[in-house]
Amino acid sequence: MTQSFRLENVGLINRDKKLSFKFNGKIYYGYEGDTLASALIANGIHLIGRSFKYHRPRGFFGAGVDEPYAIVQLYRNGETEPNTKATEQELFEGLEATSINCWPSVNFDVGAINNFLKIFLPAGFYYKTFMWPKSFWYKVYEPLIRKAAGLGVASTKHDKERYEHKYEYCDLLIAGSGPSGLASAYAAAKNGARVILAEDKARFGGTLITSEVNIGNQSGKEWAEGIIAELKEMPNVTIKNRSQVFGYYDHNMLVMSERISDHLPKTKKFHPKQRLWYIRAKEVLISTGSIERPIVFGNNDTPGVMLSSAAKEYLKVYGVLVGRNPLIFTNNDSGYETAIEFKKNGVDSIILDTRKDPQSEIVNEAKNLGIDIKFSYVVVAAQGYKKVKSADIAKISDDKEQLGAIKNIKCDCICVSGFWTPTIHLASQSGNKIKFNEDIDAFVPGRSKQNEKTLGAANGIYTLEETLENSFETGHELSKKITNNDNKISLPKVIEKKSTTHDKFWCVPLPRGKNYKRFLDFQNDVAVSDVEIALKEGYRSIEHVKRYTTLGMATDQGKTSNLNGLQLVSSIENKIVPEVGHTTFRPPYTPVTIGAIVGREVGKHSRPTRKSPIHSWHEKNNAVFVDAGVWLRPRYYKRGNETLFEGSKREARNVRKNVGVCDVTTLGKIDIKGPDAAELLNRVYTNAWLKLPVGKARYGVMLREDGIVMDDGTTTRISENHYHMTTTTAQAANVLSHLEYYLQLVWSELNVNVVSTTEQWAGAAIAGPRSRDLLKELFPKCDVSNEGLPFMGYMEGDLFGVKARIFRISFSGELAYEINVESDNANFMWKKIIEVGEKFKIQPYGTEALSTLRIEMGHVAGSELDGRTIPYDNSLEGLVSNKKDFIGKRSLNREAFISSDRQKVVGVVPLDKKTSIPEGSHLVKDSKAPLPNTKLGYISASCWSVEYDNPFSLAILKDGKNMIGKKLFAMSPLKNKIIPVEIVSSHYVDPKGERVRS
Amino acid sequence: MLHIKCPHCGMRSQNEFSYGGDASVKRPELNKEISDQDWDNFVYYRKSLRGKHWELWQHLSGCRQWIKVERDTATHEIFKTHKASEDIS
């Protein structure tokens, strides 16, 4: 296929590099420097997709970020991306794209029947039709709508591309490299400020690339290229193309997405696809320019109707004609630029100007070139279905109410200019109070909230000279504040032909007897009649009208539709636009890929994985790991084909019978030092700490101020003013913050320091009746007899030349010890324990066996200390001192906490001694009671008791202390189980605690 | 993302800090009689002001110091930051 709409020798594309690409399965050619849109237009393709609601044919409307129509499904290097704007996607060799939103094909679309049945789809259609019956929504309506409408298809595959995040600081961030961006960046950079200049497109220069202006005896384009070349050489300037500043957040932080590889067939090795920049700027200059707005007329969504500036850009940048027989429809001078550009390339156009008698240099130039201009004329309706074939035009009265006789003229495109709308999104996001400017019929930034200034067209200033003057000045002033340098740039001579006034006309009235659809929002198919319905039905707030009609809610976020929507509401309501108000601008300005937002935090990188120093030994010994917070801990060590149930039972039995060893390095450890250390512990824990002797450990429970248990653990007095605190794995960080809070803010008089030593110490618990025999051989020089190292005792020892701490503490309820060594010696310790322990039949055990052991002993842990229970609930009331005050004590006599039937931890055994009770099951009196069945308690933890070889669970049960011996039902609607159970003591094994003291 | 000036470390991004609530709340002294109402006010009742507000933040991924920050809860403007030991005014 030939590029029959491509001009020779025009444009900025690289004609030496021809590229092939596929659209809807067909091969076409374009050039390097094309967008997918310009390449398709060069090939005469104007039918790109179908509209969202009515499935009307869709072509191209713009040439950039504002494009509402031309969104495609893109295929690149085995990946697919939905809703890519063809006007933004740069062409690369082998690019593939397909239409979205048409089934079975773009040329024959079943959904287009909606277009002829549009009575069914007025404003609020979805709300009205699909609300009832509810069950129909998921099964019938939604799949139907999704198939017929819907946008592109998101890939369900893993995204293999890499995305990066970058944090950056600068003096000035300048968003947009048009005249105002370049001028302000140049002035600031010359003054020594650190500048970041961001351009959304591949080419720098904004409108300077396409405007017929003259700056200092150079064309706008040449002047821009000179400035850019100079900026690129300056060490204090970072200049980025393909980079969209899309969000303005608090304290002058802006986020920019840089498309590094999207324009290449394949991401280069070691390169990311996209990079997200978090930029903290001292000052922000918004030079985002403006977007041309459409004029509303009949069938204004027909392919071939497009913005006049887009037609000019396709011509001047890409050397592509959007038509050979163009009709220009304008209310200001901008349309003339496009007409003149056509003329220069030998294409005659007709200009319809809504104005009666405009006076400006450019109008005269057009007249002198012999361009056919019709003043006080409008397009009433476009004709043609898949492409404009002709236009119905008419003269319009001075009051713009009456249409004259309608004539049909041939044309193959209609280039529309309804004047310009400043791109104020970033300013508005920053908290700027935007205001309506009557002169340009659009909102402009008002009072700044943050350090932000808006320049040039984005601020409603449409003359180049004023823009450059302001921008040089602003760049200079702001940078001077920061760098104290004072290098002023003098304004070059500027020549511009067009005037910047416009005719306040935005919507062509319907001719009598005609009912053309006149669209406001091209992507979401919102027509004038839809807004009229919404207002008739009583919607008033513009935010409500927006949601009811979906005006401005598509992926283009109403960049071309918002203002005309406001104009319509204001004219129906007889209000001025500022009274109608505006909808809120929120980030992102343009769609951002999820990949860019997520960055490198994918899979295992989404949070750090913490591993014990003994991890590789566990791996080698067939450990099956489990996530414990951010830690990986062995769950059990698999032998042969053992299941978790079998393996953990074996390990737990071996602890009860011989001896086991468990890696407890993950426990939180906090070193506490200072003369007031004991006093701190006494205030933090519920029990007494002032009299704990050196060389002794004590179990403690700490509360929050509301009386709820926060954490538990043992703390050991290492020396006079030195304590070693342990916390649960999960609460380690919170407990440290908690201690710091009280030491820094509440009791600053206490002379104590706390620091985390979790990573400094590695720990191994050895538990079981033969653990002392093992310990004796590990520490032959230490007296580890029951007298020498009694329960809750502590001593230091020498483990074959390595310094070790030995604690006699137990979580398993067996005779047990915990050995700590410096983390560097962890593997040495572990291997020695395994080696020496062999003759005592030692086996390593994982967290599953650990749970089993603690559950059947009735030791509470995280599943009982779940942020909802007090000491009494956990049978820890014996540890609550009534002699001293401590954190949370005053809360413990709250009415609910002391009620006689207060919940308490109990043991639960199934009557059949066979059926395991699912954790989370509810305990109820009557399993057949009508719903809602009163819940008496819940199963907090379940295990298979290795002592009795039957299931055993812990539960938190109302009036637990009086329920022992009662029969209840454990119900799990999730697992569909009803299990008759008996309530027993939570201390199922060794209720007197003799083993730990043996 | 807020930009908070830690009195010990200087300007840092919000993601280095954790929020700690109203800085004007004073914990009742230990071992002192206190009415239910006063205790409840300390534990539960917070004003949730719109506007200027002294609040606590901890520089968790930095110096680990608790600091006091005067911030406008509506505009996020930060006026002053204090060390834990400094009184708020």
Ligand SMILES: [Zn+2]
């Ligand atoms: Zn700090």
